[in-house]
Amino acid sequence: MKKPILGKQTFLTENTEPLTSFQRFEKEIYQERADEKPRYTGRFLVILKDVLSFQMANDIFRSNLGLRVAHSKDFQFIPPNEDQLEDADVLIYDDLGVALVSGEEDQIRKLASNTEGLIVTPERIVYVPNDIPAKIEIPSTWGLEVTGVLDSSYTGKGIKVAVLDTGFDFNHPDFSGRSITCNSFVPNEAVQDLHGHGTHCIGTACGNTDLNMLRYGVAKDSLIYAGKVLNNQGSGAQSWILSGMTWAANNGCKVISMSLGSRVAPDQEFDPAYERAAQYAITKGCVVVAAAGNESRRSGNEFNPVGSPANCPSVMAVAALDSDLEVADFSNRSINADGKVDIAAPGVLIYSSWPAPMRYRTISGTSMAAPHVAGILALLWEKYPESSPEEIWQELENLARTLPLESVDIGAGLSIAP
Amino acid sequence: MKKNIVITISENHLDKLRSVSEMLRHEGLEINQVFEFGVITGSIDESDMGRLKAHEEVLAVVEDKEVDIGPPDAEIQ
Numbered sequence: 146m147k148k149p150i151l152g153k154q155t156f157l158t159e160n161t162e163p164l165t166s167f168q169r170f171e172k173e174i175y176q177e178r179a180d181e182k183p184r185y186t187g188r189f190l191v192i193l194k195d196v197l198s199f200q201m202a203n204d205i206f207r208s209n210l211g212l213r214v215a216h217s218k219d220f221q222f223i224p225p226n227e228d229q230l231e232d233a234d235v236l237i238y239d240d241l242g243v244a245l246v247s248g249e250e251d252q253i254r255k256l257a258s259n260t261e262g263l264i265v266t267p268e269r270i271v272y273v274p275n276d277i278p279a280k281i282e283i284p285s286t287w288g289l290e291v292t293g294v295l296d297s298s299y300t301g302k303g304i305k306v307a308v309l310d311t312g313f314d315f316n317h318p319d320f321s322g323r324s325i326t327c328n329s330f331v332p333n334e335a336v337q338d339l340h341g342h343g344t345h346c347i348g349t350a351c352g353n354t355d356l357n358m359l360r361y362g363v364a365k366d367s368l369i370y371a372g373k374v375l376n377n378q379g380s381g382a383q384s385w386i387l388s389g390m391t392w393a394a395n396n397g398c399k400v401i402s403m404s405l406g407s408r409v410a411p412d413q414e415f416d417p418a419y420e421r422a423a424q425y426a427i428t429k430g431c432v433v434v435a436a437a438g439n440e441s442r443r444s445g446n447e448f449n450p451v452g453s454p455a456n457c458p459s460v461m462a463v464a465a466l467d468s469d470l471e472v473a474d475f476s477n478r479s480i481n482a483d484g485k486v487d488i489a490a491p492g493v494l495i496y497s498s499w500p501a502p503m504r505y506r507t508i509s510g511t512s513m514a515a516p517h518v519a520g521i522l523a524l525l526w527e528k529y530p531e532s533s534p535e536e537i538w539q540e541l542e543n544l545a546r547t548l549p550l551e552s553v554d555i556g557a558g559l560s561i562a563p
Numbered sequence: 564m565k566k567n568i569v570i571t572i573s574e575n576h577l578d579k580l581r582s583v584s585e586m587l588r589h590e591g592l593e594i595n596q597v598f599e600f601g602v603i604t605g606s607i608d609e610s611d612m613g614r615l616k617a618h619e620e621v622l623a624v625v626e627d628k629e630v631d632i633g634p635p636d637a638e639i640q
Contacts, residue, residue, distance in 0.1 A: 310632075311632070342632050342640055345640075374630075375630065375632060379631060379632045380629050380630060380631045380632075381629070381630045382567065382627050382628075382629060382630070383569055383604075383627045383628050383629075383630060384567070384569060384595060384596065384604040384627055386630060387569070387596075387598060387602060387604065388596065391598055391600075404632065404640075405630050405631075405632055406630060406631075407628050407629070407630050407631065416569075416623075416625065416628075417571040417622055417623045418569045418570075418571045418602045418623070418625070421571055421598075421600045421601055421602050422598065422600060422602065424600065425598070425599070425600035439639055439640075453628075475639055508637075508638055508639070508640055509638060509639045509640070510639045510640040512632060512640045513640070
């Protein structure tokens with residue numbers, strides 16, 4: 146029996162080496178459109194219309210086509226397994242009236258055209274549905290290691306950090322006893338995060354440890370400001386975001402983290418309203434950080450500009466790196482005059498908090514990179530409480546580790562904790 | 564059709580934010596929010612948008628863009 150040719154939709158079988166398999170998954174699967182995946186195995190299913198055609202088909206397989214036939218009823222005690230079918234070209238499922246045929250193509254054509262009472266169809270490959278990706282949940286907080294957060298004596302103690310996102314899961318056990326101030330700018334939706342993205346970002350910027358004491362959050366003693374500016378479907382209006390930025394700045398937040406954005410076209414200028422809001426936040430003593438965006442597909446030679454609002458001069462744009470300290474395949478680049486990547490941070494396979502019942506999740510994106518930088522900024526504010534936002538921004542860039550990569554992709558380099 | 568818009572007031576008119584927003588209201592703008600850093604959000608008939616841009620106090624008029632992140636089950640967000 147010919148082995149089926151199969152496409153790939155999961156990296157579950159290679160689960161022992163999650164990172165390698167994730168990278169392969171990225172390269173081989175996620176940039177490929179669903180209709181480019183192979184659909185057929187190269188074998189055929191012959192459906193037998195009635196008992197007569199059953200016997201006839203058996204004869205045709207054996208005599209006319211010279212195929213070797215096995216019957217499912219030969220496997221009395223164990224279900225038929227293809228490993229035991231090496232000597233057969235045809236497996237007839239007697240109870241189903243179906244035969245799996247692995248003959249050559251011209252044999253199959255002959256069978257299909259000359260025989261009545263048979264339906265010949267190519268055997269389809271069955272995929273895990275696209276919208277339920279296979280997940281690897283091996284917790285790793287490599288991001289805290291490479292940024293030096295685990296070695297830092299600073300914890301963001303007393304520093305107010307605002308995360309403007311889909312809200313926060315107030316029932317999450319890892320945050321009991323923490324100071325959390327919240328406000329929803331989404332009409333008719335409470336701050337409670339029914340999406341997950343906001344809880345994940347707050348976990349990275351301000352969280353501490355999971356139930357097994359694995360640390361995943363940077364500024365673990367910071368004061369959390371959760372502003373809901375994206376609805377539970379993960380989208381928001383610009384006016385909600387401007388309101389959130391104003392709220393955070395007026396409440397004395399020293400950092401605003403925004404893992405959100407709109408795609409920007411090459412040559413498109415930054416949005417003056419966002420720039421104005423960011424400048425206002427700076428006058429209130431706050432540094433504004435945003436995700437550079439995930440629109441690029443570098444492995445397919447597709448590079449897209451830093452999105453909005455990260456492309457504003459007064460907003461720090463954060464690119465994503467993987468654990469090999471390579472630029473993440475999806476991470477955007479400095480292409481437009483103003484839309485520079487300012488710094489880079491871990492953004493591939495990031496483990497953090499997620500609303501119940503999952504509680505934790507490992508995901509990727511520049512959305513995960515921005516809160517790493519937001520947390521590190523809180524550590525810097527704790528160290529230099531009398532500094533200006535400009536000085537803190539400068540110090541963050543001074544501390545960054547240069548990497549053998551282009552500055553259009555990583556700005557000053559990998560962000561490092563003080 | 565009414566559109567949600569974001570207006571940025573030019574820097575040298577920031578001190579007159581109140582009178583500028585009053586003027587825009589007269590042009591048909593239904594004001595939602597005035598930010599002290601010189602941004603006004605609101606809604607207006609699409610046909611009236613051009614009139615707002617004509618004022619020298621107005622630096623930019625843009626439609627309120629929707630901002631997106633991936634769906635919760637996406638691996639890249």
